[in-house]
Amino acid sequence: MKAVRIFEHGDIDVLKYDEYEFPEIGEFDVLVKVKATSVSGWDIKYRKGAWRKLNEGKALLPGRKGFPLPQQLGRESAGEVVQVGNRVSNFEVGDRVLGLVHPENSLCENAIRGLGNLSTELDYPGHTMFGGNAQYISRPEHYFMKLPENVSFRSAAAGAWAYPTAHRIITDRLNVQVGDVVFVSGSSGGMGIATIQWANLKGALIIGTTRNSDKIHELERLGCDKVVNTSAPVNEVVNEINEFTKGRGVDHAIEYTGASNIQEIILKTIRTGGTICPVGGDMSSNPFPVRVIDFTRLELNMVGIRGSRLKDQVAFLWALSLGTIKPIIFKTMPLNAIKEAHELVENGKDVVGKVMLDPWVH
Ligand SMILES: NC(=O)c1ccc[n+]([C@@H]2O[C@H](COP(=O)([O-])OP(=O)(O)OC[C@H]3O[C@@H](n4cnc5c(N)ncnc54)[C@H](OP(=O)(O)O)[C@@H]3O)[C@@H](O)[C@H]2O)c1
Missing domain, CATH: 3.40.50.720 (NAD(P)-binding Rossmann-like Domain)
Structure with a gap:
């Protein structure tokens, strides 16, 4: 499958659009054909190694991992389920899903305290596990939420983090x-x-x-x-x-x-x-x-803020389906234009809204 990965930190030339191995599917995993993904400010900073420098390579939160390489960037993604592991109970082939930017580990102490946004002992897409800048992603089922019928892949992925x-x-x-x-x-x-x-x-x-x-x-x-x-x-x-x-x-x-x-x-x-x-x-x-x-x-x-809880992510999808919020998309580009997309997010002077990527157009 086609994907973008980085093997070192640096300028846009470290972004490698190429053919990579198909992701493995474990018994609790869901395989999703990615229909929409994005470039976010996080991706730019991860690519440049800015986060690593900011915290000397260590995780920003106790209990979380650092910044592994190689990495497949893209915190945000949405798509369609094409295969499920044999112990998956909540999803079936054909479901339209949002890849959660902030999944929760309901068993960790912070989540039990009501701070699921500060979950530890789990991996974050595009941070400590492969992100969505690819044609297919495979993740455990609790890393996804079903999309309401009237919500498009693109608007869900465009708003998934912010x-x-x-x-x-x-x-x-x-x-x-x-x-x-x-x-x-x-x-x-x-x-x-x-x-x-x-x-x-x-x-x-x-x-x-x-x-x-x-x-x-x-x-x-x-x-x-x-x-x-x-x-x-x-x-x-x-x-x-x-x-x-x-x-x-x-x-x-x-x-x-x-x-x-x-x-x-x-x-x-x-x-x-x-x-x-x-x-x-x-x-x-x-x-x-x-x-x-x-x-x-x-x-x-x-007050400080670090990410969102599952209830905020549910509120987002509900408001999207009602049409009371509307993520603004500045431009959608093919995945193979990843370098131009990073350049636009990093330096575009007139950009208002999200830069999205479509992994299926060339
Ligand atoms: N804590 C969390 O949970 C969390 C979650 C998501 C994001 N964030 C952080 O929130 C911040 C904003 O994210 P974002 O995605 O909205 O960023 P963004 O898309 O890069 O936008 C920030 C805006 O700030 C303005 N700006 C940029 N540099 C500036 C400077 N030096 N002086 C004055 N204005 C400047 C620009 O607007 P103009 O060009 O119009 O001035 C730009 O559009 C980032 O630091 C991000 O890491 C935190």
């Missing part, structure tokens, strides 16, 4: 309420768009950011009530936000970029009792410049 994670941020970590002001930095990215859509469903007012004025109209169309251009001086942006919130400030600030000017804007506009959720830590190694006095002065809250 939407469940953003759902957890909005509904669980921040518990956003009707009328809250939510600041979403890097809002044209995969996470940003998903966050805007969930926050809209919650009845929040959304402030988005971009460094590129050409994206402002599109971000407003996608649901932002106000978009600020963070290339402007910090104080100008702060004034714009204060004007929008009538001096009341921002209830929840979700930070997807790691940019120090955006962190400064947040600390100057967060309201008393507000909450900051810093997410884009891997985009830069800057520490978030918050002082102990800020916690006292503002009774500030800060």
